[in-house]
Amino acid sequence: MNQVVALERIENPNSVRRFGFIPAILYGKGVSSPQKVKIAKKDVLKLLRHNSKNSKVYVDYKNNKYFCVIKDVQLDYLNKDILHLEFQAVHEDEVVKIELPVIFEGEEFLEAKGFILETYMSKIEVMGRLKDLPEVIKIDVKDKKLGDKITIEDLNLGEEIKILEDLDKVIAVVSNSETEDIAS
Structure with a gap:
């Protein structure tokens, strides 16, 4: 640290x-x-x-x-x-509410397939002991397919961390690149 x-x-x-x-x-x-x-x-x-x-x-x-x-x-x-x-x-054991930034890993793999990641949330509010909280929430998207949605429910931050958002809230969606050929 x-x-x-x-x-x-x-x-x-x-x-x-x-x-x-x-x-x-x-x-x-x-x-x-x-x-x-x-x-x-x-x-x-x-x-x-x-x-x-x-x-x-x-x-x-x-x-x-x-x-x-x-x-x-x-x-x-x-x-x-x-x-x-x-x-x-x-104190490291103090329970706090905090907004953690979201970082998406593997977006370049989506782009190589002609997809883009539409992000709807850049921060997520959580509660837990400070020593248990990560600095950021990392979400791996490299194996996602067209139409896949990433929701709060998909996150696994461990039992000691409570997510203070609706479970069905959408974090991001994989969609087609905006450079589609309109003539076809």
């Missing part, structure tokens, strides 16, 4: 960014009150290369290591800069 080092922040957020840091806040289990912190921008970029909102990370702050969830990543949508991060410290 990833880890970042946070330093105490007394400067305003713009000053922090000017000196190569990203402002953040750390709060939750074991943190007496919300702490204004800063993290080196290079460390944040490395962290977010493989993590996103709802990812689990360790935050090292004032010689304490906190098990956290990235609760928010604020971006400047004009230039894609990271403006602010929010870390919530939790």
Whole structure:
């Protein structure tokens, strides 16, 4: 699991960014009150290369290591800069509700057959102990056939994870490519 080092922040957020840091806040289990912190921008970029909102990370702050969830990543949508991060410290055994991103694996095999995957859900809400929850929900679609539907009921995340969506809700459907020859 990833880890970042946070330093105490007394400067305003713009000053922090000017000196190569990203402002953040750390709060939750074991943190007496919300702490204004800063993290080196290079460390944040490395962290977010493989993590996103709802990812689990360790935050090292004032010689304490906190098990956290990235609760928010604020971006400047004009230039894609990271403006602010929010870390919530939790216990690994704590039961949480969280939206997990859905990742489809094997779409290139569908495309090779002239099919496309129409996706209807990019996130799925689940509940479980934090240590049992995956970072993402991976769905293998390489062996799917034309017309196949993937529903919530098709997911197998284990007994310790409860899916908080209707079982008949459609996640994705395999359909014909839009490049069909209309003349035939």
